Amino acid sequence: MTDLELFGHPDSGHACKVALALSLAGLDWRPAWVDIWAPPDSRPAAFLAASSAAEVPVLMIDGVAHAQSGAILIEIASRFRTLGGESAAGLRRGREVVLWEANRIGMCLPQLKEARRLGGAHFDPAVIDWLEGRFAVDRARFDRMLNGADFLHGAAPGIGDCAVWGYVQWLTEAGVFPSPAMAGWIERMRALPAARAPEAFFPEA
Ligand SMILES: N[C@@H](CCC(=O)N[C@@H](CS)C(=O)NCC(=O)O)C(=O)O
Structure with a gap:
């Protein structure tokens, strides 16, 4: 099964887009909360390693970082043939x-x-x-x-x-x-x- 971890924060609509897509698709995923109001360099090392801009959302797919909410949505639809990606x-x-x-x-x-x-x-x-x-x-x-x-x-x-x-x-x-x-x-x-x-x-x- 594909491992899906989503770095995000509840104040980020960009992160919410991706969380909603993963949930609507019925995919098994886990959130990783990142404080977007804290100074960027104080954010978790695993997140900073995954996100060159220190921005959420980042979706880790089997350990590979995917950034930019729109690009992530297209990746989800294409890879899992869901939410429009069926055709x-x-x-x-x-x-x-x-x-x-x-x-x-x-x-x-x-x-x-x-x-x-x-x-x-x-x-x-x-x-x-x-x-x-x-x-x-x-x-x-x-x-x-x-x-x-x-x-x-x-x-x-x-x-x-x-x-x-x-x-x-x-x-x-x-x-x-x-x-x-x-x-x-x-x-x-x-x-x-x-x-x-x-x-x-x-x-x-
Ligand atoms: N174009 C990006 C925008 C991402 C973005 O602006 N993320 C904000 C939260 S909505 C963020 O992480 N801000 C924290 C920071 O810049 O330090 C996307 O679509 O994913």
Whole structure:
């Protein structure tokens, strides 16, 4: 059996994307909690050896480090033929949504969440306006991509849904609102038996 260990933290939507994918796929994996708020060089040596950027997530697959959440999702789908990876069309859809997420909605939401975190980074109001404007465009694009289906991959969730879930799970914390279609998708994602709160995915060691 493949050995799967995921370095992550509950405040990292990037790590949550991967945790959700592993759980939805029914794979046997274990979390390794890393304090992302601590100075990078104080993080566990095994993690620093695996992650040149000292960033989570890192998924160890049989001892080999895999970094960048989107790349990890594509690896999971392709290697285990799951969450879209069962077919060429499903994998194509997964790649499209994963890359869209990384460029668009996964760019503005983490910044908006950080801007509103107590003690978080200070952002110029003009930057917040720009990020909120981007989110409005991304939300409309999300609705078009969902196109009335239950999930971004159709009747069942795939790696694209996992990618978008990473930060859309925290719309309230980011101070923005979902469209009705996005709100319905959020409810369906939360109701998935494999879905967990971030702290349940990454319990503190
Ligand atoms: N593009 C990366 C982003 C990873 C990232 O920004 N990780 C953050 C947490 S969300 C982190 O580890 N921050 C700690 C640090 O940079 O010291 C991905 O998709 O995996």
